[in-house]
Each structure stands twice: as C-alpha cells, then as structure tokens.
Amino acid sequence: MTPRVWPKLSPYKTGMRGRCPRCGEGKLFDGFLTLKPRCEACGLDYSFADPADGPAFFVMMFVCIPALSFALWLELAYEPPGWVHLVTTLPIVLLTCIPPLRPLKGWLVASQFFFKAEEGRLAKPRPAQAPAPETAPH
Numbered sequence: 001m002t003p004r005v006w007p008k009l010s011p012y013k014t015g016m017r018g019r020c021p022r023c024g025e026g027k028l029f030d031g032f033l034t035l036k037p038r039c040e041a042c043g044l045d046y047s048f049a050d051p052a053d054g055p056a057f058f059v060m061m062f063v064c065i066p067a068l069s070f071a072l073w074l075e076l077a078y079e080p081p082g083w084v085h086l087v088t089t090l091p092i093v094l095l096t097c098i099p100p101l102r103p104l105k106g107w108l109v110a111s112q113f114f115f116k117a118e119e120g121r122l123a124k125p126r127p128a129q130a131p132a133p134e135t136a137p138h
Contacts, residue, residue: 006042008114015110020044022113028106030102035109044113051108055101063096 009024020026026039028046033055035046071089074080111117 009110011110012107015105015107018102021110025036028109029102030087046109049109049112050119051105051112055107057103058104059100061095063100064093065092067096081099106109 006022006026009019009021013023014021018028020039020042021029022044022118023039023042026041026044027036028039030036035049037047038045070092071085074085074089078084
C-alpha cells in the first residue's frame with residue numbers, strides 16, 4: 001500500500017477556518033481554543049502543535065493597544081463617569097480581543113505543520129579535526 005500524498009494547503013486558509021492543516025477537512029478545535037487530539041478526517045495527531053502565547057501576543061499588540069488607546073483618549077478628552085467606559089470601552093475591548101484568538105491560533109498551528117516547525121535544539125559542537133599537514137615549497 002502506497003502512502004497517501006497530501007496536497008500543500010495554505011496555513012492561512014486552513015488555520016483561519018479552523019480546519020486540519022494536512023487535509024483541510026477535519027476540525028482543528030474542540031471548543032473555543034482547545035485543540036482536538038487528532039483530525040477526524042485524516043487522523044493527523046495534533047500533539048505537534050504548540051502555539052503557546054502567540055495568539056494572545058498578536059491580539060494584545062494589534063488589537064488591545066488601539067482599543068485601550070481609545071479608552072485613554074475618551075478619558076482625557078471628556079473625563080466621562082465610569083459607567084460610560086462600561087458601555088463603550090468594555091464592549092470595544094471584548095469585541096476586538098476575543099474573536100481573533102481562535103483564527104490566530106488556527107493559523108499558528110497550521111503554520112507549524114506547514115513549515116515543519118519543531119522545538120529549538122542547540123547544535124552540538126563538531127569534534128575538532130587535526131589540521132592538514134603543510135607541505136614545504138621545494
């Protein structure tokens with residue numbers, strides 16, 4: 001039996017849709033951010049995936065900072081009472097920070113599969129070789 005050849009799927013397309021990075025059919029998530037143990041379509045074991053804090057970092061840098069900048073601007077420009085922040089800033093922060101987490105995590109997991117990312121390992125030094133003997137000119 002010959003091993004099946006899988007097509008190269010875009011990590012962006014499969015990850016953002018929450019699909020298996022190998023076959024593009026099976027679901028990647030079991031819940032909001034919990035990865036399934038394996039793909040139900042092709043059987044790919046998802047234990048290779050470790051996006052760590054990547055999704056949270058991207059959300060904080062690209063979404064939270066502008067959302068909180070709005071809150072600071074609102075406070076400094078108008079000095080509103082606290083309840084105004086509850087009805088403006090809190091929904092903005094929640095609606096801009098929570099929804100991108102899942103697609104970003106899917107994209108990072110799919111990118112790890114696509115680029116065959118592994119845990120970093122330090123290179124072992126190679127044994128020193130004796131220099132080649134020099135020949136004297138005649």
